[in-house]
Amino acid sequence: MSASPRILLIDSYDSFTHNLAALCRRAVPDCHVHIIKNDALSVRTLASILPCFSAVIVGPGPGSPDNPHDIGVVKHLWKLSQAIAVPVFGVCLGLQSLAIESGAKLQRLNVVKHGQISRIHHDGTGLFKGIGDIHAVRYHSLHVELSDRDDVEQLAWADDGAENGAVVMAVKHKVKPFWAVQYHPESVCTSGGGVEVLRNFWRLARNWHVFHDRKPEPWSRDVQSMVGPSWPQLPPPSVIQKDFAASNVLTAVLHLPQLSAADVCDLLGAQEESSPFTLLESAAQPGKYSIIGCIARDSPRVTYSIGDSHVRVRQGATISLRPLGQHDIWTWMGRFIRPWKAKKGVPEIPFWGGFIGYLGYELGVDSLSIPLRSRKGSASRQHPDVNLVFVERSIVMDSHNGDIFIQSLNPDDTHWLQEMTTHLLLASEEPHSPTPVGPIFLQPPIVTLPDETVYKSRIQLAKEHLFAGESYELCLTAHTHVTARPRNGPTCSSWDLYKLLQTRNPAPHSGYLRLHPTTLLSSSPERFLSFSRPPHSKCQLRPIKGTVRKAPGITREIAEELLAGSRKEVAENLMIVDLIRHDLHGVVGDDVDVKQFCRVEEYETVWQLVSVIEGGSSHASGETTALDAQGDLGWEVLKRSLPPGSMTGAPKKRSIEILQDLEDNDRSVYSGVFGYWCVGGAGDWSVVIRSCFKYDGRFEAQGSEVVDLVPPATEEWTIGAGGAITALSEVDAEWDEMVVKLQSVLRTFEAAAQ
Ligand SMILES: C=C(O[C@@H]1C=C(C(=O)O)C=C[C@H]1O)C(=O)O
Numbered sequence: 001m002s003a004s005p006r007i008l009l010i011d012s013y014d015s016f017t018h019n020l021a022a023l024c025r026r027a028v029p030d031c032h033v034h035i036i037k038n039d040a041l042s043v044r045t046l047a048s049i050l051p052c053f054s055a056v057i058v059g060p061g062p063g064s065p066d067n068p069h070d071i072g073v074v075k076h077l078w079k080l081s082q083a084i085a086v087p088v089f090g091v092c093l094g095l096q097s098l099a100i101e102s103g104a105k106l107q108r109l110n111v112v113k114h115g116q117i118s119r120i121h122h123d124g125t126g127l128f129k130g131i132g133d134i135h136a137v138r139y140h141s142l143h144v145e146l147s148d149r150d151d152v153e154q155l156a157w158a159d160d161g162a163e164n165g166a167v168v169m170a171v172k173h174k175v176k177p178f179w180a181v182q183y184h185p186e187s188v189c190t191s192g193g194g195v196e197v198l199r200n201f202w203r204l205a206r207n208w209h210v211f212h213d214r215k216p217e218p219w220s221r222d223v224q225s226m227v228g229p230s231w232p233q234l235p236p237p238s239v240i241q242k243d244f245a246a247s248n249v250l251t252a253v254l255h256l257p258q259l260s261a262a263d264v265c266d267l268l269g270a271q272e273e274s275s276p277f278t279l280l281e282s283a284a285q286p287g288k289y290s291i292i293g294c295i296a297r298d299s300p301r302v303t304y305s306i307g308d309s310h311v312r313v314r315q316g317a318t319i320s321l322r323p324l325g326q327h328d329i330w331t332w333m334g335r336f337i338r339p340w341k342a343k344k345g346v347p348e349i350p351f352w353g354g355f356i357g358y359l360g361y362e363l364g365v366d367s368l369s370i371p372l373r374s375r376k377g378s379a380s381r382q383h384p385d386v387n388l389v390f391v392e393r394s395i396v397m398d399s400h401n402g403d404i405f406i407q408s409l410n411p412d413d414t415h416w417l418q419e420m421t422t423h424l425l426l427a428s429e430e431p432h433s434p435t436p437v438g439p440i441f442l443q444p445p446i447v448t449l450p451d452e453t454v455y456k457s458r459i460q461l462a463k464e465h466l467f468a469g470e471s472y473e474l475c476l477t478a479h480t481h482v483t484a485r486p487r488n489g490p491t492c493s494s495w496d497l498y499k500l501l502q503t504r505n506p507a508p509h510s511g512y513l514r515l516h517p518t519t520l521l522s523s524s525p526e527r528f529l530s531f532s533r534p535p536h537s538k539c540q541l542r543p544i545k546g547t548v549r550k551a552p553g554i555t556r557e558i559a560e561e562l563l564a565g566s567r568k569e570v571a572e573n574l575m576i577v578d579l580i581r582h583d584l585h586g587v588v589g590d591d592v593d594v595k596q597f598c599r600v601e602e603y604e605t606v607w608q609l610v611s612v613i614e615g616g617s618s619h620a621s622g623e624t625t626a627l628d629a630q631g632d633l634g635w636e637v638l639k640r641s642l643p644p645g646s647m648t649g650a651p652k653k654r655s656i657e658i659l660q661d662l663e664d665n666d667r668s669v670y671s672g673v674f675g676y677w678c679v680g681g682a683g684d685w686s687v688v689i690r691s692c693f694k695y696d697g698r699f700e701a702q703g704s705e706v707v708d709l710v711p712p713a714t715e716e717w718t719i720g721a722g723g724a725i726t727a728l729s730e731v732d733a734e735w736d737e738m739v740v741k742l743q744s745v746l747r748t749f750e751a752a753a754q
């Protein structure tokens with residue numbers, strides 16, 4: 001067999017496929033893994049290219065092996081003649097397909113297993129040779145029942161006792177070189193039956209080749225054009241840049257521990273409703289930094305709505321519509337920032353200048369090529385899915401030691417730096433008297449909650465999808481609408497509301513973005529993705545799954561028991577950890593690690609179960625290294641990992657499709673991400689949860705000066721909230737959990753009227 005075996009991995013639109021590819025690369029030295037979707041090739045084409053591969057892996061996936069739409073070409077793989085057959089290893093849906101095409105019966109489990117660990121019993125031969133105890137993760141609702149007449153036989157099983165009895169966990173074909181497992185060897189929590197089993201498969205596959213005197217046919221360009229380059233595959237950077245501008249970031253450093261971020265924001269005009277304003281509190285290292293954009297009149301404001309062929313860039317009164325041409329919005333943003341790329345700011349601070357803003361949920365949905373069901377020319381089309389400002393001047397505050405960094409990307413900005421220094425010094429001398437914040441709203445706001453009966457019926461519907469094997473976990477959400485009547489006066493209600501939210505629900509990823517028409521107030525506990533500066537950019541994702549309300553008597557020990565000690569909560573978290581590993585592997589290649597698994601963290605109103613996944617470009621392909629050198633690696637990860645898996649469930653694509661049917665409206669800003677992309681190549685993006693937003697078109701007059709029309713008598717705010725539904729979910733508890741999350745923001749509205 002050739003020195004670098006080629007393996008074909010058939011993906012059934014699952015969210016664990018890259019984990020399987022990474023496992024395969026560990027098990028089979030020097031192999032090339034080519035990944036295709038199960039509907040990419042016809043049977044005939046598949047048959048024509050199979051002889052070029054040493055083996056095939058058939059991955060897991062949503063749905064059922066007897067539904068042609070779910071299983072695609074895999075159904076026919078098992079029937080190909082002996083002459084072209086190659087060794088195949090199936091996983092989960094892959095096993096089910098092999099088994100039913102070999103005569104077995106497909107059944108639903110009585111008690112489905114999603115993210116559950118089971119002991120796997122086997123006889124230690126063949127696929128399991130030399131393997132001891134296996135504890136393996138299962139993600140399935142369906143299973144197969146075998147009889148002696150079938151062409152496959154059982155190799156391993158799990159004992160589910162009264163729940164499901166003995167469940168088939170591995171099979172082999174009696175004649176053909178096909179093996180498969182029902183559990184997930186690639187899951188981070190599978191032990192004993194992961195890489196070991198794949199190595200055994202590879203040994204069996206090689207023996208089969210030797211026995212049948214078969215050698216893979218030579219690789220050709222034609223085959224490559226059908227299956228694409230081997231994984232990890234990335235598009236080459238759209239513009240190769242030898243060395244980006246080594247421009248300096250002008251920086252002045254002050255030590256003013258007496259000034260708070262809110263003081264500085266007040267000084268910079270946060271009260272002025274008509275002007276754009278951005279504050280990211282404690283980004284990069286939760287609890288440490290605040291990043292304030294000093295937005296000038298002509299700072300570029302970039303907005304984009306899905307479906308538009310142009311990006312809208314506004315500078316002062318000038319609005320230009322820049323055509324995207326054949327590029328997508330991501331490439332456009334990458335090109336926009338490129339001339340600003342910088343290497344010489346203060347190394348330890350997270351932000352030197354760059355984009356600040358949000359990327360809405362639907363941007364991620366669109367990037368997965370899922371049609372948006374709710375946008376049939378509706379008004380929400382006008383609302384930006386991307387809303388960013390390019391920040392040339394900024395202030396970064398280190399709340400731990402009181403240092404303040406005043407920065408500009410403009411080399412001729414010394415004067416502004418001096419002026420700002422003077423302002424801040426003066427402000428620090430006068431003890432700041434906080435603006436008395438009386439009631440922000442004149443009356444208690446009118447709150448329209450999601451309809452309880454409808455929401456609960458949707459939880460039940462979500463569970464039906466889980467029982468049918470369509471998804472392993474669904475993050476169901478709903479919007480709550482708040483109509484509030486702001487007090488008339490010189491101050492800006494949203495900024496005051498943010499300050500109130502900050503005191504009532506302090507959170508590591510808080511933020512205030514006033515980027516008209518959108519205003520976003522966030523008290524998010526959840527980091528989606530941060531990435532450090534190149535070279536050797538490190539990406540970190542911190543998904544949260546598992547929530548317990550803080551209440552008297554809920555001590556850390558009890559919270560740990562309720563979260564880390566709960567099979568349901570750990571399973572919920574594990575599914576997202578595996579999904580995030582897949583997303584990250586998809587860009588950075590092999591180098592992905594789970595640094596923290598299911599640790600209980602304390603927040604103001606809730607306890608949460610948090611995991612940490614990291615990856616980088618250390619064992620990367622040429623393209624990844626090139627992206628890293630240009631400071632674009634983290635951006636690529638962001639582009640390919642939205643929407644956040646913790647807000648969709650797994651597998652991501654099918655779960656999003658189901659959720660679009662279950663939910664009433666676009667999620668919009670909620671469930672998206674907000675944060676920054678620094679000109680130095682670093683970034684930090686948080687999940688928009690425990691947040692509220694409103695749209696206000698007053699300051700968006702087309703092509704003319706800003707017109708500050710009469711303030712509306714009422715403001716319409718939206719708060720999204722939800723939670724992961726799994727097969728173990730209880731309807732009432734899930735409703736309560738959604739309300740707890742909602743309350744973390746809603747209570748601030750109630751307090752704002754007092
Ligand atoms: C959906 C929300 O939160 C998400 C769901 C969580 C859960 O199911 O435990 C936890 C954090 C978030 O990923 C929300 O806050 O609205």
Ligand SMILES: NC(=O)CC[C@H](N)C(=O)O
Binds near residue numbers: 060139
């Ligand atoms: N992980 C999988 O491949 C799941 C297969 C199938 N959809 C089931 O739920 O049983």
